[in-house]
Amino acid sequence: MAFSSLTCLQQRLDAGETTAVALAQHYLDRIQKYNPGLNAFVDCNVPHVLAQAGASDAYRATHGARLLEGLPIAVKDIFCTSNGPTQCCSKILHNYHAPYDAHVITRLKEAGAVLVGKTNMDEFAMGSSTETSAFGTCRNPWNTATIPGGSSGGSAAAVAAALTPAAIGTDTGGSIRQPAALCGITGLKPTYGRVSRRGIIAFASSLDQAGPMTQTVRDAAMIGAVISGHDPADATSVADAPRVDWLGACESRDMTGLKIGRPREYFIDGMHDGVRASVDAALEQCRKLGAEIIDVSLPHTKYAVAAYYVIAPSEASANLSRYDAVRFGHRCDSPEDLLDMYTRSRDEGFGEEVKRRILTGAFALSSGYYDAYYLKAQQVRTLIRQDFEHAFEHVDVMATPTSPVPAFRIGEKTDDPLTMYLSDVFTIAVNLAGLPALSQPCGMADDLPVGLQWIAPAWQEGAVLSAAAAYEAATAWHRQHPALFTGDAA
Ligand code: GLN
Numbered sequence: 001m002a003f004s005s006l007t008c009l010q011q012r013l014d015a016g017e018t019t020a021v022a023l024a025q026h027y028l029d030r031i032q033k034y035n036p037g038l039n040a041f042v043d044c045n046v047p048h049v050l051a052q053a054g055a056s057d058a059y060r061a062t063h064g065a066r067l068l069e070g071l072p073i074a075v076k077d078i079f080c081t082s083n084g085p086t087q088c089c090s091k092i093l094h095n096y097h098a099p100y101d102a103h104v105i106t107r108l109k110e111a112g113a114v115l116v117g118k119t120n121m122d123e124f125a126m127g128s129s130t131e132t133s134a135f136g137t138c139r140n141p142w143n144t145a146t147i148p149g150g151s152s153g154g155s156a157a158a159v160a161a162a163l164t165p166a167a168i169g170t171d172t173g174g175s176i177r178q179p180a181a182l183c184g185i186t187g188l189k190p191t192y193g194r195v196s197r198r199g200i201i202a203f204a205s206s207l208d209q210a211g212p213m214t215q216t217v218r219d220a221a222m223i224g225a226v227i228s229g230h231d232p233a234d235a236t237s238v239a240d241a242p243r244v245d246w247l248g249a250c251e252s253r254d255m256t257g258l259k260i261g262r263p264r265e266y267f268i269d270g271m272h273d274g275v276r277a278s279v280d281a282a283l284e285q286c287r288k289l290g291a292e293i294i295d296v297s298l299p300h301t302k303y304a305v306a307a308y309y310v311i312a313p314s315e316a317s318a319n320l321s322r323y324d325a326v327r328f329g330h331r332c333d334s335p336e337d338l339l340d341m342y343t344r345s346r347d348e349g350f351g352e353e354v355k356r357r358i359l360t361g362a363f364a365l366s367s368g369y370y371d372a373y374y375l376k377a378q379q380v381r382t383l384i385r386q387d388f389e390h391a392f393e394h395v396d397v398m399a400t401p402t403s404p405v406p407a408f409r410i411g412e413k414t415d416d417p418l419t420m421y422l423s424d425v426f427t428i429a430v431n432l433a434g435l436p437a438l439s440q441p442c443g444m445a446d447d448l449p450v451g452l453q454w455i456a457p458a459w460q461e462g463a464v465l466s467a468a469a470a471y472e473a474a475t476a477w478h479r480q481h482p483a484l485f486t487g488d489a490a
Helices: 006-014 020-038 046-063 103-110 153-160 177-183 217-227 273-288 299-322 338-349 352-365 371-391 417-424 428-433 461-474
Strands: 041-043 072-076 114-119 166-170 186-189 210-214 259-263 292-296 397-401 437-445 448-455
Touching: 006 020, 006 217, 020 046, 020 072, 020 114, 041 153, 046 114, 072 103, 072 153, 103 114, 103 217, 114 153, 153 166, 153 177, 153 210, 166 217, 177 186, 177 437, 177 448, 186 217, 186 461, 210 217, 217 437, 217 461, 259 273, 273 292, 273 397, 273 437, 273 448, 273 461, 299 352, 299 371, 299 417, 299 428, 352 371, 371 428, 397 461, 437 461, 448 461
Parallel strands: 072 114, 072 166, 259 292, 259 397
Antiparallel strands: 041 114, 166 210, 186 210, 186 437, 397 448, 437 448
16 A cells, blocks of 8 residues: 555555545554654644544545545645644744645645645755754655755655655755655746635745645646645735646657657756766657757756746845744744844854855845846846747646756755755756756666656646656656655555
8 A cells, every 4th residue: 555646545545445544543653663764754733634524524424535635645844833832944933833724735634635744845945955943854765875865855755655646845946856856856946826825834925835845647647636726815826827637638659749858958968977868768768759959048947046046045045034933933042132032042053055045045135136136037037938929839748857866965055055045056047047847757767766857838737747747657656655665655
């Protein structure tokens, strides 16, 4: 049972072969057994999980099943939940209890999902390795000496080790796709505006987007269908977004006539040979399935990381100014006056990387530098979006590597922020352009998973899902699981 997809668990529930309580207990047992070695979960309230599962079984008996009835789902510690702590893996939110559920959480609950707990992440989602978490680093199930990627590393590790069949992450510059790639699972970042950001602790508001992290493409679609849709309480949630046939898109089995763009800027020197070989082989597979592979160019790609590291920290510096120790979160001992309370609480509460972003962002927005940095970065952002628009005049989707390297060793990049920032060279432009993209497993390099990224025009999640579903149906990479955690798989 351990590595069952949501789709398969749903069939078993519908057939009466198992119950929500039995499923919850199964995953709780695995969390108890394996989480100490992984640190994927930072909060798991056993009685609360079992109570939700019991309520779901009762609901099914009286009303029938809702879309995610009885299915266990974990969520990143960035989502506000009215039950239990929401700490964004930061000391500054120590023991914070949110007064309400994020819109995504409400949607999951209304669909009958059983929320199994909060997953580890980089502090405030700033990072690519989950090493900046106030709760300590999370480990990659494929090799526990390596990082699981980030910032949604806990969600990725939890799914990869089958501590939960699915999880939710957020993606500002790659934080769903890069950890999904490094842990050998599927991760979908929807179009910006597809999923409400209400109750998601803000990092960079013009980039943040929530999405599913799962064993299969169809599972991602099942969750996408539930969490997407307009929320009048989030001004950036789009009211009349083109609809997606989430599950229908996953029926696709061949790629006849599909035009796949291969952006030449995404196949660069310095990328790991095993990653390149896996992605080349994946494209060859797509050709066999009937697709046409077309070389395209996204000429401003080389400026994406630089533009992102002006825009995201600028927005973060504004968003994080609310942590003032007045109404909630960490407060320093015996402050001398108000200013001392602000400065000392923030100094104690924020980690190094978060402080680096706040300082960079405040600098980029300061008078005299605004035009040179922030305004320039916004102009570059427009050019990057236009690059995609031009390329999509010739192709339906694009395929690229998700990450230039497989999982690296814990500690390898912590002293070198710029090298860490380069982890997202292939994911960041997609956020700047607001596009949907999905990472799925497509090979192994150095005994670690490699991810294939699909990118589509805005609102065309269906195109991403179709291409990924056809590839998945023809390959077996998504059925590989880390040996350490398969021991007691039923
Ligand atoms: N790694 C990138 C950063 O550190 C992206 C993080 C994210 O998508 N939340 O900002």
